[in-house]
Amino acid sequence: MSIDPDAPQAPPGPLPVxxxxxxLAAVCLxxxxxxxxxxxxxxxxxxxxxxxxxxxxxxxxxVPLSAVFTVSAYLLITRExxxxxxxxxxGPR
Structure with missing residues (x-):
């Protein structure tokens, strides 16, 4: 069993909130x-x-600007x- 050096490693403690x-998502909203x-x-x-x-x-x-900001916030949060x-x-999904 080999360890992939590019695989994400678990952080030593809890993830920050x-x-x-x-x-940035909060600012967008x-x-x-x-x-x-x-x-x-x-x-x-x-x-x-x-x-x-x-x-x-x-x-x-x-109206359209709010939609752009909301979609940006959504994408930031889902990626994170x-x-x-x-x-x-x-694992990735």
Missing amino acids: ITPPRV LVPIVAELWVSSYARLTPRFDGIPFFYWYQLLW ERQRKALRGG
């Missing part, structure tokens, strides 16, 4: 919330986009969970 991918709750930043009529006041098109712009499972000895 707060990791950089999780912090917070950005749209803060952008929409900071009303004074977009409570105006100008600049207009094709006759639509800024207030409306700014909020509509955040796969890595954690491999480190615990569950």
